[in-house]
Amino acid sequence: xxxxxxxxxxxxxxxxxxxxxxxxxxxxxxxxxxxxxxxxxxxxxxxxxxxxxxxxxxxxxxxxxxxxxxxxxxxxxxxxxxxxxxxxxxxxxxxxxxxxxxxxxxxxxxxxxxxxxxxxxxxxxxxxxxxxxxxxxxxxxxxxxxxxxxxxxxxxxxxxxxxxxxxxxxxxxxxxxxxxxxxxxxxxxxxxxxxxxxxxxxxxxxxxxxxxxxxxxxxxxxxxxxxx
Amino acid sequence: xxxxxxxxxxxxxxxxxxxxxxxxxxxxxxxxxxxxxxxxxxxxxxxxxxxxxxxxxxxxxxxxxxxxxxxxxxxxxxxxxxxxxxxxxxxxxxxxxxxxxxxxxxxxxxxxxxxxxxxxxxxxxxxxxxxxxxxxxxxxxxxxxxxxxxxxxxxxxxxxxxxxxxxxxxxxxxxxxxxxxxxxxxxxxxxxxxxxxxxxxxxxxxxxxxxxxxxxxxxxxxxxxxxxxxxxxxxxxxxxxxxxxxxxxxxxxxxxxxxxxxxxxxxxxxxxxxxxxxxxxxxxxxxxxxxxxxxxxxxxxxxxxxxxxxxxxxxxxxxxxxxxxxxxxxxxxxxxxxxxxxxxxxxxxxxxxxxxxxxx
Numbered sequence: 001x002x003x004x005x006x007x008x009x010x011x012x013x014x015x016x017x018x019x020x021x022x023x024x025x026x027x028x029x030x031x032x033x034x035x036x037x038x039x040x041x042x043x044x045x046x047x048x049x050x051x052x053x054x055x056x057x058x059x060x061x062x063x064x065x066x067x068x069x070x071x072x073x074x075x076x077x078x079x080x081x082x083x084x085x086x087x088x089x090x091x092x093x094x095x096x097x098x099x100x101x102x103x104x105x106x107x108x109x110x111x112x113x114x115x116x117x118x119x120x121x122x123x124x125x126x127x128x129x130x131x132x133x134x135x136x137x138x139x140x141x142x143x144x145x146x147x148x149x150x151x152x153x154x155x156x157x158x159x160x161x162x163x164x165x166x167x168x169x170x171x172x173x174x175x176x177x178x179x180x181x182x183x184x185x186x187x188x189x190x191x192x193x194x195x196x197x198x199x200x201x202x203x204x205x206x207x208x209x210x211x212x213x214x215x216x217x218x219x220x221x222x223x224x225x226x227x228x
Numbered sequence: 229x230x231x232x233x234x235x236x237x238x239x240x241x242x243x244x245x246x247x248x249x250x251x252x253x254x255x256x257x258x259x260x261x262x263x264x265x266x267x268x269x270x271x272x273x274x275x276x277x278x279x280x281x282x283x284x285x286x287x288x289x290x291x292x293x294x295x296x297x298x299x300x301x302x303x304x305x306x307x308x309x310x311x312x313x314x315x316x317x318x319x320x321x322x323x324x325x326x327x328x329x330x331x332x333x334x335x336x337x338x339x340x341x342x343x344x345x346x347x348x349x350x351x352x353x354x355x356x357x358x359x360x361x362x363x364x365x366x367x368x369x370x371x372x373x374x375x376x377x378x379x380x381x382x383x384x385x386x387x388x389x390x391x392x393x394x395x396x397x398x399x400x401x402x403x404x405x406x407x408x409x410x411x412x413x414x415x416x417x418x419x420x421x422x423x424x425x426x427x428x429x430x431x432x433x434x435x436x437x438x439x440x441x442x443x444x445x446x447x448x449x450x451x452x453x454x455x456x457x458x459x460x461x462x463x464x465x466x467x468x469x470x471x472x473x474x475x476x477x478x479x480x481x482x483x484x485x486x487x488x489x490x491x492x493x494x495x496x497x498x499x500x501x502x503x504x505x506x507x508x509x510x511x512x513x514x515x516x517x518x519x520x521x522x523x524x525x526x527x528x529x530x531x532x533x534x535x536x537x538x539x540x541x542x543x544x545x546x547x548x549x550x551x552x553x554x555x556x557x558x559x560x561x562x563x564x565x566x567x568x569x570x571x572x573x574x575x576x577x578x579x580x581x582x583x584x585x586x587x588x
Contacts (some may be wrong), residue, residue: 054475190559
């Protein structure tokens with residue numbers, strides 16, 4: 001086997017990585033506590049109600065994680081304007097011809113694993129950061145996150161005393177009722193769970209098949225690319 | 229008694245009915261308390277009822293069951309029923325007025341003409357728009373014609389109950405009569421929604437006293453509901469809230485937890501999504517309310533509550549999937565499908581790599 005040469009490219013800047021892990025952690029906490037709130041497990045207790053505060057802690061964790069989620073989101077939106085090319089908002093909504101050809105390439109060869117022509121596969125190298133399908137998925141993820149923030153804070157606003165969540169008090173009225181708002185919040189959670197599963201799988205898949213260090217890149221920020 | 233204005237004031241008619249001034253002051257205090265006003269407002273209410281000439285009220289009934297009227301006449305204080313209903317010059321209400329037929333219609337039209345721009349229009353019931361509105365006709369006119377006519381000269385409109393506020397059961401799927409809540413039919417008048425099936429009698433009294441005593445609507449929220457009564461969820465003022473926060477739930481209606489009076493969240497209580505004053509004002513003169521009687525709230529004051537999923541389960545139906553398909557059941561199925569897809573992809577790529585290696 002001939003020796004391959006790799007170069008190390010700095011892709012994920014520090015704020016992107018901070019965002020990623022804050023986001024990941026908050027999503028895990030939000031989903032777990034959210035599922036508990038939606039359908040709390042049957043607990044039996046010898047204690048009187050005033051001695052325990054189990055649901056209270058679950059809900060408080062949900063709300064704290066929600067604030068972390070929003071803070072990370074704001075950081076990421078800011079960085080989408082001042083960050084490097086891989087973090088820039090334009091990399092998520094390019095819709096150019098090159099972007100589309102990369103999109104079809106990824107769908108054909110990464111998702112459906114159809115054989116590809118090595119000479120034509122130059123297109124592969126345009127995706128140092130996200131490939132087209134991934135960036136489009138993150139755009140959907142961003143929209144879902146916005147839906148979560150609006151419906152979540154909308155439901156929360158009635159109990160809130162701070163002005164920020166109160167800004168969202170129009171949401172349940174706009175959607176009709178808390179019932180509808182909660183349903184949308186709940187469905188969006190499932191959609192995010194699907195995307196998280198697919199995201200984690202494909203990161204590992206690319207790391208294994210292309211050996212570019214994708215998994216560790218979100219820790220140290222660097223991706224290895226074959227020198228051509 | 230000196231008559232200070234052409235039209236009787238509230239105080240004058242109250243005294244005429246045989247109540248004492250002391251009764252009147254008690255009534256004013258009750259009303260201030262119901263409206264959530266502070267102590268100093270008692271004087272303001274008393275003053276307003278003493279000085280203001282009575283406002284004429286037209287109370288229309290369309291597609292409804294009259295439970296709102298029933299609730300109202302049972303509200304706590306006798307003066308409420310006597311004064312508001314008999315004496316607030318309820319010039320027209322099909323259920324309670326002595327007149328009938330031509331006489332009744334004549335009385336209504338006289339009020340509408342004489343007090344144009346001054347009377348309060350109360351509406352109980354939704355208005356059917358389907359088939360030219362023929363599903364509900366009164367005195368030879370459709371409900372929508374009657375309503376437009378009465379709304380035209382109204383000073384303000386009060387939508388009583390879930391029918392007038394949200395459409396209630398008549399507008400539940402498939403809504404055969406195209407029943408429509410009244411806020412969708414009028415936009416140029418001050419309007420207040422008092423949802424509930426029925427609304428609490430004291431809430432209705434509080435709202436109407438506010439309107440007639442101060443001549444303006446109480447403070448409303450974004451959905452045009454009076455904030456004094458609809459600012460909080462039933463859940464937030466529920467006496468079982470401590471069990472919710474502790475995570476202690478009734479799992480089924482006959483279990484030990486139900487006997488202990490734990491939270492009814494898991495057996496379908498809609499309190500956490502329902503804005504109403506049941507937890508504080510309660511029902512039947514403050515005796516109880518659904519949750520206190522061991523039954524979950526089913527959200528009767530919320531928009532579209534008949535179509536919002538089963539009463540005894542904490543599930544919200546997804547439109548188009550039927551009630552047995554909930555967000556969770558679909559979510560679990562799709563998560564399974566995604567996991568299978570991911571696994572298939574992993575296996576296929578491994579096989580492909582093996583084949584590639586063996587080719588080399």
